[in-house]
Amino acid sequence: EAGVVQSPRYKIIEKKQPVAFWCNPISGHNTLYWYLQNLGQGPELLIRYENEEAVDDSQLPKDRFSAERLKGVDSTLKIQPAELGDSAVYLCASSLAGPQETQYFGPGTRLLVL
C-alpha cells in the first residue's frame, strides 16, 4: 500500500515569491494534517482536515498561508508571499478517522527561502 505522497521534495525560492506544496494521503484516510518542522525541532500542526472541512486551523498564519482539500482527498498548502523565516520542512500526514488514530507521515517538502 502506498504511503503519504508529497511533492515537491525540495523547493528553493526567493523571498516574496509564492510556493505551493501538494499532498496525497493514504487511500481511505479521512483526516489530513499539515505540519511545519523547523530544523532540530518537533513538528507543529498548521491545519487539520476532516474530509474536506478544516476543523483546526488555529496555528495557520492566515495572512500568508492558505490550504485546501478539495473533494476530501488531495490537499495543497500555499504560501504567498514567502518570507525567509518560512524555510523549514512541511510535513503532511493522514489518519483513518480523527487524531486518535495513528498518523502516517509523508517524507516532507524541504523549503529554502533565499
Add this chain to the structure above:
Amino acid sequence: TQLLEQSPQFLSIQEGENLTVYCNSSSVFSSLQWYRQEPGEGPVLLVTVVTGGEVKKLKRLTFQFGDARKDSSLHITAAQPGDTGLYLCAALPSGTYKYIFGTGTRLKVLA
C-alpha cells in the same frame, strides 16, 4: 502553552551501549506517542501509551508512561547504528484532539 521537553537534546554513543531518553511536561495527557524520524523522512510511530504506569516493549526498546501521565521514557538496550535518528515524543493533552510534539532527541550510534 503546553510544552513537552525532551532530554537529552543530543546523544552520541557506541554500539552496544544502553541509553534512556526522557519526555517531560507539567501537563496531564490522555496518551503519549514515541516516533523515530530519519533524515529526509517523516516521523514513524513506534508506540502509543495510554495508561499511567504502562510499560511497553518493542524488541530492544522499552517505553514507560509515568504514573501521573505527565512524562515518559524510552530506554534502548544494546544500541545499534540502525537506531540512529531523531526521537520525538508526542502527547495528547486531556480534553483536546491535537497532539503536541516534543523538542526531540537526536541519537547517533557509532559502530
